[in-house]
Structure formats: structure tokens, C-alpha cells
Amino acid sequence: MTENPSNNGSVVGLLEHLIRADRGRMLATMMAQFGNLGLCEEALQDAKAQALQTWQQQVPAKPATWLLQVARRKAIDVLRREQHFQGISAQLSYMAETDVTDADLTSVTGLDRLPDQRLKLIFICCHPALEEKSRVALTLKLIAGLSTEEIARAFLDKPATLGQRLSRAKRKVRQSGIRYGLPGPEDWPARLASVLQVIYLIFNEGYACSSGEQQLRMDLCEEAIFLGELMGQLCPNETEVVGLNCLMALTHARRHSRQSDDGVYIPLAEQDRSLWDRQVIADSSYRLEQVLALKKPGPFQLQAAIAALHGEATDFESTDWQQICVLYRLLLSCQANDVIRLNLALATSWVEGPQAGLDALASLTYSLAGYQPFHAARADLLNRLHQSDVTRSPSLRGEAIKAYNQALALTQVESERAFLTARRDDL
Incomplete structure (x- = not known):
């Protein structure tokens, strides 16, 4: 056991970190054993609730292993109470008495073609019975551990709307009887595009976080790269x-x-x-x-x-x-899509000048109104145009400041906030 936590806040923080970092591994490991997504999610949530109470006295030396062990036992308790318990009682008893090891969080024995269970969980989430948007959102929730709010920002959606979508997707997985495992070759085309998109979005959230103090989340980047390498082994x-x-x-x-040493975002043009x-x-x-x-x-x-x-x-x-x-x-x-059009507008500005970039952005004003990078890009283009204008037009300066303020209002990453604030204040 580790030392006692100093207060409840430290336990909550530790749990949130563990769930965010290891949720995908835990769910995938439990799915390999139980095959019921709803059961596994509820058991993991119950284990987290128990940890909130138990860890106030002492935090286990291996918190993630403790959580998986407790979640597995809670899932077994649920199955034991169900009517079909008799046929699997011996297996459940063995599982209940077997301790979880560190290896359970990284790999599971008995795999056929996949070296990691998380890809099997991704393939469940990317089943063609689900809408494409729901496939991506569900995987980001279960594998990457992103919050509903973070996923909603990635889709330019409202959190409540995204939450309803996730609930419908989970219900459909349960009602459709979608099996846990690797699809056959005939099912690959229907799922491959969604699987790749999910892995990319996991990486993108790690590379350009939508909230928090840091610009980067290395754990998500490395998770996505790892999953991509597994896909490469599966279909080279x-x-x-x-x-x-x-x-x-x-x-x-x-x-x-x-990102600088003091936590400020550094744009591509200024990177070392x-x-x-x-x-x-x-x-x-x-x-x-x-x-x-x-x-x-x-x-x-x-x-x-x-x-x-x-x-x-x-x-x-x-x-x-x-x-x-x-x-x-x-x-x-x-x-x-309009995000690609935004990037094309920025690239165009370096060929034809900032005014050409602004002209290209004009058609995106409505569709990307809630998208922070749009306002940050527009602010940068207005700033560049202002700097190149020999008259230093007050109207350009005012527009640039307004655009920086709009970007700041939509920014929940502290490193970006520091960068945007400095650029605005320089004006």
C-alpha cells in the first residue's frame, strides 16, 4: 500500500487519472472475460465508487490492478444473481478467486490474431449497425476515456446531444447482440474506415488537447500510435x-x-x-x-x-x-469538410497573402462559428494583414483583437490561452 492521501481531492484526482489513462485497457480486458459491455461499464463504475471510500484510508500500491480486480468481482456478483448463473458457476468461482496481475492490463492470453484486446473493443464500437458518428463517439468514450464534453467539442456538438447519441449507441450494442471479437474478412470494408478515424481522433486529442493545462497528452498520442501499429500488423x-x-x-x-518550458503554445512558424x-x-x-x-x-x-x-x-x-x-x-x-477548407485557407495565405486567406475564410464564418481554431486563424490573418499595412489601419487592429477575444472565449487549454492572450496584448 502507498501512503495515505492528504485529502479527498487527491483520491478523486488519482481516480480520474486512472480511469482516463487505463479505462480502455480495463474495459477491453473485462470484455474478453464477460462479453457484456453494459455489465463491464457498470462494474467499473461501481469499483470506482468503492475506491472513493476505501482509498481514503490507504491507496493500494497498484491502483489500476486493484480497480480491475474489484470491477471483475462486482461483475461476477451481478452474474451470480441472474437466473442463468448455474451453467457458468464453476468458471465464475475460479475467476473470483484469481487475482488480477499487471499483465492483465497490457495483454490477455488466448488471443488468436490480435496482440491486444483494445482493438477488439474498437471493432465492437465500429459495428456497421451503428451510425458512423456514433461509432467514433463511442470508441473515444470507451477506449480513450474522453469526456462527453471533449467529444462534443471534437464534433462541434452540444454535450447534451452527444450524451444522448452515446446512450443510444450503447443501447443498440446491447440490444443487437453485437459479439465481442475480431470480424471476419468479409466485414472489414464496413468497419476499417471508422476504426482508422477513431485512432486518428484519439491521437488528435492528445496532440491538440481540447481542454486542460497542457497542449499535449502524450498518453493519448502513444495509445493511438500503439493501436495504429496493431492495425498495421493486422492488415499490412x-x-x-x-x-x-x-x-x-x-x-x-x-x-x-x-510548447515552451513555461507552458505556452508555440505555433509552427516559431518552432525550434x-x-x-x-x-x-x-x-x-x-x-x-x-x-x-x-x-x-x-x-x-x-x-x-x-x-x-x-x-x-x-x-x-x-x-x-x-x-x-x-x-x-x-x-x-x-x-x-470545412476544417480542411480552413487549413487550405491558411496554406493559401502563405502563397497569395493574408487577404487571400481571409477571403477564403469568409464562407466558413457560420459553419465554424463555434470552432476555436477558426477564430484563432482569422485573428492571425488579420494580425498579419495589419502588420503588412503601412498605414496600420485601426480597423484591422480592432478586428484582429476581436477575433483573438472570440478564440479566447472558446479556448479551454491553458497553453493556448497564454499564447492567444500574448498575441492580442501585443496589438
């Missing part, structure tokens, strides 16, 4: 799987330059490129070239190509913005 010839893994590797290679992992960038770029040569381009390969162009530039000024614009237009042709 899928070009989009390779594209996703290259995209995450190329982006993660720049992680050490994105000596901190980038050049070996990872070179290896991933080479791997990407090989898969692009197969001429089966997809959204993740195109995004990886954009990331490679950024990674290969020795400084911001030497970035091949014209080629990046071409790639964004190709990306729009196969995956049209």
Missing part, C-alpha cells in the same frame, strides 16, 4: 493504415517543439526545428513514398504527405506551400 497491405501510421509518426516527431526527430521524419517519409507509389491515395496518405512536407522543410520560409495547397485540394475531393 492496407494503404490507408500505412498512411495513418505515417501521419501520426510525422506529427509526433515535432512534439518537443510545440532542431528539436524535431529527423530520423523518424526521414523513415516515415520514405515509407510514405513507397505506399503513394501504389497509386491508391486516400485521406490519411494525403494528410501524411502534407505533414512530410512540413517535416522536410529546414525552416518555415522554405516550406513548399504551393504543393501543400495542391494536396489540400486533393484531400477536399475525397473528404470534403
Whole structure:
């Protein structure tokens, strides 16, 4: 056992951290044993409630293992009370008497083709019986441990609306009798795109957090990269799987330059490129070239190509913005959405000037009104236009300040808040 916590707040904080970091592993491990998503979720929640009481006296030396052990016993208690208990009583008794080990949180014995149970849980969440948006939201909730509010921000939704969607998805999983396990080859096409999108969104939330003190959450980034590598082992010839893994590797290679020592976000133009992992960038770029040569381009390969162009530039000024614009237009042709249009507008501004970027943003004013990066991008473009205007027009300055304030109102990441505040105050 560890030392007593100093107060209730420390226990709550520890539990929240554990649930956020290890929820996916715990649920996947329990699903492998019980196969009932609702039962596993409720048991884990009951274990958390018990921990809130028990840990006030003393926190266990291995808190995550303790939580999984208690959750498993609570699930067994529920099954024992049900009418069909008799047929599985011997197995339940054995499980109840067997202690959980550290290995249970990283791998489970008896797997056929998957080296980790979390991918099997992702495939349940990405079943074609669920709507595409529900598949992604449910996986982010169960695997990545994101809150309803965080997922709602990722989808530009209201938390209440997203919460209802999650409830319907869980109910459908239960009522449809969706089985836990790896789908057959005939079911791959219907689920692969959603699985890859989920892994990417997990990475994206870690790389650009939607709330909290830090810009980065390394645990989510590494979780997504790990899951991507598992997908690569499972289907090594899928070009989009390779594209996703290259995209995450190329982006993660720049992680050490994105935030200052005092916790302030650093934009791409000002990052210290000596901190980038050049070996990872070179290896991933080479791997990407090989898969692009197969001429089966997809959204993740195109995004990886954009990331490679950024990674290969020795400084911001030497970035091949014209080629990046071409790639964004190709990306729009196969995956049209307003966030891609926003990125294309920013890339265009480095080719044709900030006014061209602002003109391109004008059509997105309504659709991205609640999206913080839109207002941050508009503020930056107005600031650049103001700085290039020899008259230093007061109206441009005022518009830029207003846009920074709009971005600040939508920002829940402290590192971004510090950056945006400094830019606004400089004006």
C-alpha cells in the first residue's frame, strides 16, 4: 500500500487519472472475460465508487490492478444473481478467486490474431449497425476515456446531444447482440474506415488537447500510435493504415517543439526545428513514398504527405506551400469538410497573402462559428494583414483583437490561452 492521501481531492484526482489513462485497457480486458459491455461499464463504475471510500484510508500500491480486480468481482456478483448463473458457476468461482496481475492490463492470453484486446473493443464500437458518428463517439468514450464534453467539442456538438447519441449507441450494442471479437474478412470494408478515424481522433486529442493545462497528452498520442501499429500488423497491405501510421509518426516527431518550458503554445512558424526527430521524419517519409507509389491515395496518405512536407522543410520560409495547397485540394475531393477548407485557407495565405486567406475564410464564418481554431486563424490573418499595412489601419487592429477575444472565449487549454492572450496584448 502507498501512503495515505492528504485529502479527498487527491483520491478523486488519482481516480480520474486512472480511469482516463487505463479505462480502455480495463474495459477491453473485462470484455474478453464477460462479453457484456453494459455489465463491464457498470462494474467499473461501481469499483470506482468503492475506491472513493476505501482509498481514503490507504491507496493500494497498484491502483489500476486493484480497480480491475474489484470491477471483475462486482461483475461476477451481478452474474451470480441472474437466473442463468448455474451453467457458468464453476468458471465464475475460479475467476473470483484469481487475482488480477499487471499483465492483465497490457495483454490477455488466448488471443488468436490480435496482440491486444483494445482493438477488439474498437471493432465492437465500429459495428456497421451503428451510425458512423456514433461509432467514433463511442470508441473515444470507451477506449480513450474522453469526456462527453471533449467529444462534443471534437464534433462541434452540444454535450447534451452527444450524451444522448452515446446512450443510444450503447443501447443498440446491447440490444443487437453485437459479439465481442475480431470480424471476419468479409466485414472489414464496413468497419476499417471508422476504426482508422477513431485512432486518428484519439491521437488528435492528445496532440491538440481540447481542454486542460497542457497542449499535449502524450498518453493519448502513444495509445493511438500503439493501436495504429496493431492495425498495421493486422492488415499490412492496407494503404490507408500505412498512411495513418505515417501521419501520426510525422506529427509526433515535432512534439518537443510545440510548447515552451513555461507552458505556452508555440505555433509552427516559431518552432525550434532542431528539436524535431529527423530520423523518424526521414523513415516515415520514405515509407510514405513507397505506399503513394501504389497509386491508391486516400485521406490519411494525403494528410501524411502534407505533414512530410512540413517535416522536410529546414525552416518555415522554405516550406513548399504551393504543393501543400495542391494536396489540400486533393484531400477536399475525397473528404470534403470545412476544417480542411480552413487549413487550405491558411496554406493559401502563405502563397497569395493574408487577404487571400481571409477571403477564403469568409464562407466558413457560420459553419465554424463555434470552432476555436477558426477564430484563432482569422485573428492571425488579420494580425498579419495589419502588420503588412503601412498605414496600420485601426480597423484591422480592432478586428484582429476581436477575433483573438472570440478564440479566447472558446479556448479551454491553458497553453493556448497564454499564447492567444500574448498575441492580442501585443496589438
